[in-house]
Amino acid sequence: MAPPVSNMTDATQTGPVLSADGTPLKRSLQKALFRQKMRALALIAPLLIFVLVTFILPIGDMLFRSVENQIVSATIPRTVVALETWDADSGESPGEEVYAAFYWDMAEAVEAKTHTRLGGRLNYEMTGLSSLFRKTGRGVSDIGEFYMDQLADLNDEWEEGAFLADALGAESWVSAATDAAANDVTAPAFVLRDGVADALPLTAHIYSRFAAQTLAEKDSPLEEDPWEAVYTALYQDLISNPNAASAVSPAAANLFTDAAAAVPNFENIGFKEQFIDIDKDWDDPEAWQTIQAYSSAYTAGYFLAAMDLMNTPDGIARVDEDERIYIRLFGRTIFMSLLITGTCILLGYPIAYLLSNLKVRHANLLMILVLLPFWTSLLVRTSAWKVLLQQQGVINDLLVWVGLVADDSRLQLINNQLGTVIAMTHILLPFMILPLFSVMKTIPPSYVRAAKSLGATNWTAFWRVYFPQSVPGIGAGSILVFILAIGYYITPELVGGTSGVFISNRIAYHISTSLNWGLAAALGAMLLVLVLALYWIYDKMVGIDNVKLG
C-alpha cells in the first residue's frame, strides 16, 4: 500500500514513506501492531499459562506413559545388556552370564526396593512375574550369605562392617568417618582406597553403592553390616585376582591374603543354579523372553493390550477370546454414545422448539424446568433414577398396580444398557436443548409464515424451511452430547450393570485399582484419537462452520 500513498503526499520524495519521527511508516506501523499483539497476548497469558500447566502438560505427561518403559532398563541394566545376545527362540534358558548380570542387578534393586515394582510392571505381560520377583528378592540375599558364611568361617572379622570399611576405604575417609561417629554426625561421602577399584572391581563397585545408600540413610558404613552381595563380589574378585591383598589397608591385608588362598577351595554354586533353586520358573525361557521383549525404553505393549493384542515370539497376535474386552468396550461406548445423542435429539428438539416459540413468561418457566435438573448434582440424579427404575422401584410398582405387568415378571429397566441410556439421556439433555434453543431463537418466524402464505402445508413449511435452519443447533448439541457421553464414567458405573459400562470405567479401574497407568494412558489416548477422528469426519460431512452455539 506504500506507493499510492507516497504519490499523494509528496511528488519529489522517492524513498519509503516516513512517519513523523523519521522511521519508515511500514516499520513503525509493524511496531505498533506488534506492541498491540503483545499486549493482547499479555492479557490472555494468564489463561494460556494456566491451560498449559494444568491441562496440556498433565495430559501430555499422562499420555507419554502409554509408551514409556524405562523401568526395565533402569532397574536391571546389566541383565538387559546380557540378554541382547540370547536367542529367545532357542527354547533354552540363557547362560550363566545372564544370571550373573541378573544377580548384580537384583542385589542392588532389592536394596533400593525397586525389584517388586519391576515385577508388577512385568506381571502385566506375564502372569506370575509379580510374585516371582518378590520371592527372588527374598532369595538373593541367601546367595551372598552363602559366601559370607564361608568367609566368616575363616575369620569372624569378615562379618564386621568396620573391618570392610577400613579395608576398602581411603585412609582419610576412614579417619573422617571415625571422627564423625564420635561426634554423632553423618560421615562424609565414601572414598575408595587407591588401587582397590583395580584390584577388586566388583567389590569396589557394590561396596561403594552400599556405602552411598547407608550414608543417605544417615547411618555409618563403619557400623552397618555390609550387603550380602559384597561377599559374593569378594569371592569373585579374590578368585580372579589372588594378589588383591596388596591393595587393601595394611591392617586387613593378612585376612585378604588368607582368604585369597582359601577361596579356590570354597564351595561354589553357579548363579543359574542358585536362581533356579529360588524358583524353578527362572529355568523357564518364557520369563526371560518377557524380560527381553520388554527391555527397550519405549514399548508398544500398552497400545497392543488396549487393542486386545499381544506380543508373542511369533509376532503380534490377538489375545485369547475369553480375555478380549477393550475393542468390544470401545465399540459399545461409541454405539451407546450415538444412541444417547439420538435420543437427546428426539427428546430435545420438540422442547427447544416449544421454548423458542412460547410466550416469554411460559418459556421462562419451561426453561427453569430444563435448568433445574442441570444444576442438580450428577450423583443425586443418577441415584434418583435407581429408585425409579429398579424392579421394586416406582415405575415397576406403578405398572404392576395398573395391571400392565405381572408382579412376578417386573421389567428390567436398570443395570443394563437401557438403564444407562435412560439416565444418561436425562443427564445430557440440557446440553442438547440449550444450543438448539439459542439457534431456534434466531430463526425469524416470518420465514415459516412466508412459506405458508405461498401455499406450503405445515409439514412442508417446517421440513423445508424451519428445520434446515435449525440444523446448526443440532450439530452443536450433538457434538456436545456425544463428546461428553463418550467419556462418561460414574453414571454407567452405577446404572449400567455389566452390559452398560463404558471404556472409561476400565480406564478408571487401571488408574485407581490395578495401577497400570501405562494401559490406562493407552486407552485414554485411543479415546482421544477416536474423538478427534470423529470430529474430523463430522467436519468433512457436515462442516464445522455449520455448528452454531447461538
Added chain:
Amino acid sequence: MKLVKTLIGATSALALSASALTAQDMTIVSWGGAYSASQQNAYHDPYMAANPDITIINDESSPEAVAKLRAMNEAGNITWDLVDVEAADAIRLCDEGLAMEVDHDDVLAAAPDGTSASDDFGDMIISDCFIPQIVFSTTFGYRTDQVPAGVEPPTGACDVFDLETYPGKRGLNKNPIANLEWALLCDGVAYEDVYDVLETEEGQDRAFAKLDTIKDEVIWWSASAEPIQWLADGEVFMASAYNGRLFAAIVEQNQPIGMAWDWQMFDLDGWVIPAGLPEDRLARVMDYLFFATDTQRLADQAKYISYGPARTSSAPLVSTHAELGIEMAPHMPTDPNNAENTFVNNYNWWADYRDDLDAKFQAWLAQ
C-alpha cells in the same frame, strides 16, 4: 479424560492439604462413614485428649489411596501421614515402594501378657508395610421375608448357587476376587485346593461355568452400599456384602435381613505409612501408631462397628455396642459360631493373577 481428572484432583488435593498443614497436624486417611467414626471414637479422640498439641485431620480418601499416593510420590510432596487401606492395596503399595516397611516388634506395643506384636498379630501381617487393624468379612445377607415357605433359610455362599431352593435375584461384587473362590468351593473343590485349581485354565473355566449357572439372576455391585440398599428395597433375595454394613442394616436399622455366614471371606484392613515422610512427622506417626494399635484400642473399636480386632489378645476384651448395648461378639466374623467355614483371601496369589483374571472376568461379564 478420567486420567486428567484424577491428576488434577490429586494435585488440587495436594495443594489444599499442603496449605492446611501446620507443624502439629496429622492427616489420617480412612474410609469415611461409620468406619471413620469408629476410629475417631476409639483412637483419635483418646489420643488427642492425651496429646493436646496434636490435631488429627480426617481425610476420607482411602478408596483412591493407591492412585493418590503414587501421584504424591511422583510429585515429591507427601501430605498424608497415615493411610488406612485394605490388605491387597497394602501389598501393592509396598511393592511399588509407596509405603514404608516397618519392623512390627519395634514400632508396635506388645500384648499385655508380653507376647510380641508380631506374634499377637500373627498371620494378619501379610506385608512388611502393613499394620493390621481389623478383620472384616465379605459374607451374605438375605431377605428373611422372601425365604420360600417350608424351606430352611440360607446359611452361606453355596445357597447363592442354589436357584431351585432359593429363587430370586442375587447381588455379587463386580470383581473376580471371592466370586471365583466361592464358585469352586460350591462346585465341590476342597478348600486347600482352591487356589491350585484356580491357577489352571480348566479350573478357571470350571469357576466361570459355575457362575454361568446363576449369571442371569445376578446384579453386580461396585459400591459397597449398593447390596445393602438392594436388600433393603427387596431388589435382591441374597447379596454378598461387608459384614459391618449388614450389621448396621440389621441391628441399627431393623431391616428384615438375615446373615448367612458360611464360607465368608476374611479380609484385612490396616495402616500403611507413606514412604518418604520427613523425620519429625514420622516420629509423630509412630507415636500415634503405638497408641492406636495396642490391645485395648483395637478392642475398643469393636464397640462402634462389628469388625473383629486383628490382635489375638484383643478378642477377649470385645464388649458391648456403645449405643445399643448389645453384645458385639456374636456379630463378629471371627465368632466361632459364624466361622465354621471361612477362607482368607490369598493376597499374594491375587497379586499375580489379578490382571489376568480380571480381564477374563470382565470379558465373561460382557458376553
